[in-house]
Amino acid sequence: MSIPRTIIEKIWDAHVVSQQEGAPALLYIDLQLVHEVTSPQAFDGLRARGLKVRRPDLTFGTVDHSTPTTPRSLPILDPVAAAQVARLESNCTEFGIPFFGFHSPDQGVVHVIGPEQGLTQPGMTVVCGDSHTATHGAFGALAFGIGTSEVEMVLATQCLLQRPSRSFKVEVSGALKPGVSAKDIILALIARIGVSGGTGSVFEFRGAAIGALSMEERMTVCNMAIEGGARAGLVAPDDTTYQYLAGRPFAPKGAEWDRALARWNALPTGDGAVYDREVSMDAGELEPMITFGTNPGMGIPVSGVVPDPAGVADAAERGALVKALSYMGLAPGQPLAGQPIDVVFIGSCTNGRMADMRAAAGVLQGRKVSPKVRVLVVPGSQQVKRQAEAEGLDRIFREAGAEWREPGCSMCIAMNGDQLAPGQYSVSTSNRNFEGRQGKGGRTFLASPLTAAASAVMGAVADVRTLA
Amino acid sequence: MNKFTQFASHMVAIIADNVDTDQIIPARFLKTISKEGLGDQLFYDWRYDAEGKPKADFILNHPLAKQAQILLTGNNFGCGSSREHAPWALTQYGFRAVVAPSFADIFKQNALKNSLLPIEVSRPTHELLLQMHLENPMLRVRIDLEKQRLILPTGQGIKFPIDEFARRCLLDGVDDIGYVLGQEAAIAAYEARRELAVNTLG
Numbered sequence: 214m215s216i217p218r219t220i221i222e223k224i225w226d227a228h229v230v231s232q233q234e235g236a237p238a239l240l241y242i243d244l245q246l247v248h249e250v251t252s253p254q255a256f257d258g259l260r261a262r263g264l265k266v267r268r269p270d271l272t273f274g275t276v277d278h279s280t281p282t283t284p285r286s287l288p289i290l291d292p293v294a295a296a297q298v299a300r301l302e303s304n305c306t307e308f309g310i311p312f313f314g315f316h317s318p319d320q321g322v323v324h325v326i327g328p329e330q331g332l333t334q335p336g337m338t339v340v341c342g343d344s345h346t347a348t349h350g351a352f353g354a355l356a357f358g359i360g361t362s363e364v365e366m367v368l369a370t371q372c373l374l375q376r377p378s379r380s381f382k383v384e385v386s387g388a389l390k391p392g393v394s395a396k397d398i399i400l401a402l403i404a405r406i407g408v409s410g411g412t413g414s415v416f417e418f419r420g421a422a423i424g425a426l427s428m429e430e431r432m433t434v435c436n437m438a439i440e441g442g443a444r445a446g447l448v449a450p451d452d453t454t455y456q457y458l459a460g461r462p463f464a465p466k467g468a469e470w471d472r473a474l475a476r477w478n479a480l481p482t483g484d485g486a487v488y489d490r491e492v493s494m495d496a497g498e499l500e501p502m503i504t505f506g507t508n509p510g511m512g513i514p515v516s517g518v519v520p521d522p523a524g525v526a527d528a529a530e531r532g533a534l535v536k537a538l539s540y541m542g543l544a545p546g547q548p549l550a551g552q553p554i555d556v557v558f559i560g561s562c563t564n565g566r567m568a569d570m571r572a573a574a575g576v577l578q579g580r581k582v583s584p585k586v587r588v589l590v591v592p593g594s595q596q597v598k599r600q601a602e603a604e605g606l607d608r609i610f611r612e613a614g615a616e617w618r619e620p621g622c623s624m625c626i627a628m629n630g631d632q633l634a635p636g637q638y639s640v641s642t643s644n645r646n647f648e649g650r651q652g653k654g655g656r657t658f659l660a661s662p663l664t665a666a667a668s669a670v671m672g673a674v675a676d677v678r679t680l681a
Numbered sequence: 682m683n684k685f686t687q688f689a690s691h692m693v694a695i696i697a698d699n700v701d702t703d704q705i706i707p708a709r710f711l712k713t714i715s716k717e718g719l720g721d722q723l724f725y726d727w728r729y730d731a732e733g734k735p736k737a738d739f740i741l742n743h744p745l746a747k748q749a750q751i752l753l754t755g756n757n758f759g760c761g762s763s764r765e766h767a768p769w770a771l772t773q774y775g776f777r778a779v780v781a782p783s784f785a786d787i788f789k790q791n792a793l794k795n796s797l798l799p800i801e802v803s804r805p806t807h808e809l810l811l812q813m814h815l816e817n818p819m820l821r822v823r824i825d826l827e828k829q830r831l832i833l834p835t836g837q838g839i840k841f842p843i844d845e846f847a848r849r850c851l852l853d854g855v856d857d858i859g860y861v862l863g864q865e866a867a868i869a870a871y872e873a874r875r876e877l878a879v880n881t882l883g
Contacts, residue, residue, distance in 0.1 A: 230864070239861060253714035254765075271880075279712050293713070297714055311882055331879075332879055334878055334879060342765075343762075344761065358762075361765040361791075362795070362856070366858050369858055370864075409757035409783060412786055439761075439787075442785065444786050463880070530698075533697065533699070628708050645703070649703060649726050650708070
């Protein structure tokens with residue numbers, strides 16, 4: 214009998230093209246997604262070497278980071294951003310790569326459109342010049358972010374030189390309580406293991422609480438694997454995965470679907486397979502989570518208080534906490550609930566899908582956002598936007614006093630003009646609370662769409678479970 | 682690529698853990714389609730005030746930091762985004778090595794592709810280096826890639842880990858695309874036995 218393998222090992226083994234003495238494995242890549250920010254220098258590299266894109270049929274492009282979220286009838290006002298968007302489109306055209314341009318009816322955030330189109334499938338290796346590529350791991354794919362040199366390598370060869378990662382089992386048992394969501398699972402994990410806890414590893418999320426999540430919720434969990442230091446995170450495919458995939462434009466059809474299904478069903482980790490590391494959590498014990506500091510590991514339950522540096526033994530950790538609290542303008546021991554805020558951002562590759570729009574709209578229906586707060590709701594894609602509008606969610610957002618905008622990365626990365634002013638506070642459904650991430654001097658509290666919507670109503674950090 | 686052999690330099694210290702790529706180069710500078718001109722944007726928001734004037738209390742603005750080719754920093758350096766603009770900015774500023782107890786995975790890969798050595802040292806070595814640096818900011822450290830050693834002025838050599846393949850590429854001054862292009866036969870053979878997963882062309 215062969216040794217039982219994890220899903221991570223199975224995908225890895227199936228993609229090793231060659232393994233030469235003294236060199237990393239040559240790993241085949243099934244799908245590369247490209248966007249405007251991390252690809253132009255890679256295409257320049259190809260031109261300089263006189264190389265073609267080896268497999269345009271395994272490559273797909275879109276624009277999302279630098280694009281404004283104002284109506285598409287308006288031009289891109291920032292000439293530098295406009296040039297970058299135009300360059301992605303001209304590069305894709307020159308090299309024969311299909312893409313959704315700025316005016317495409319299917320444009321969206323790269324990690325939203327891949328799954329939406331059925332491009333992301335179980336057992337695949339997926340890369341993109343973007344650290345949130347782990348999102349695609351929700352389908353049981355080995356998906357990870359790469360730098361621009363590696364983007365060029367994959368464009369030229371469809372391969373990457375890689376050393377295997379360690380496997381890290383994240384077992385989430387139990388069931389989430391009302392008001393607690395997928396975002397809270399991942400924020401709680403990162404608060405526990407820290408932002409480098411998963412370095413060198415790939416997470417496999419499993420357990421009853423993960424099995425009960427929808428595909429969109431699983432994407433939220435996998436999306437932030439990198440925030441725990443892991444390049445990738447994944448969930449083994451199951452019926453939830455297959456139901457989501459069936460009928461999507463690029464999903465296999467007919468007899469091909471049946472053959473694919475047989476392959477996919479063989480992916481889950483074998484009984485008795487050994488992981489390099491393990492951690493377990495009980496979803497039933499989780500509360501809505503929120504970050505208070507300047508990295509995603511600085512998170513607490515929304516009903517909690519800001520930690521006191523005096524209670525931290527390690528000098529480096531204590532110093533980091535002092536610096537973070539100073540940047541955030543928060544005092545040790547203060548409750549975060551009730552902390553006034555200026556902006557709420559609902560969107561991003563973490564929480565810009567239909568489930569997130571519905572969750573936020575459910576809170577805002579029949580309520581008004583605080584007049585002191587600007588609320589941006591940014592759907593993750595044109596498809597999400599259309600679906601939300603078909604369900605009347607845009608009306609709920611507008612009537613509540615929120616802005617309903619065009620798709621893109623928007624205030625998650627603040628490259629497109631959607632940004633905080635210095636000193637402003639946001640509650641954001643995005644993935645990073647680094648200094649200046651949402652605009653120079655801006656202060657970010659990361660949370661779920663439910664927490665963000667409740668905070669929008671209260672004009673302050675709020676617990677959705679206590680909303681009147 | 683130039684061959685990377687050895688060099689000596691004094692250090693500049695940014696002692697903080699989890700220095701993320703948004704600090705190394707803020708996202709608003711990523712709208713460029715070029716690799717050039719990023720050295721001036723390195724640590725921009727720590728380095729310059731709201732008017733764009735250098736902040737006197739930030740180490741890269743200190744006269745002693747000029748010409749330093751080694752950055753001494755904390756755990757998990759380069760966490761966050763996959764932007765290769767981070768090592769581009771560091772090398773264009775003049776850094777050739779970053780010394781830290783640990784690095785984020787993607788940053789480490791990106792650094793190696795750009796002849797920027799991510800040198801992992803133990804906690805005690807890190808503390809020793811910092812102490813020596815604080816006592817004498819102009820203290821020169823030699824980094825010898827051939828011998829895989831960080832060499833102190835006392836002559837003491839400290840071995841550092843580095844991927845053997847990456848080390849070979851750096852010493853030979855070649856990037857790895859050529860190596861992979863050379864495996865065309867293996868790639869074609871793999872493609873011939875590979876089961877179709879997706880066709881983005883429809």
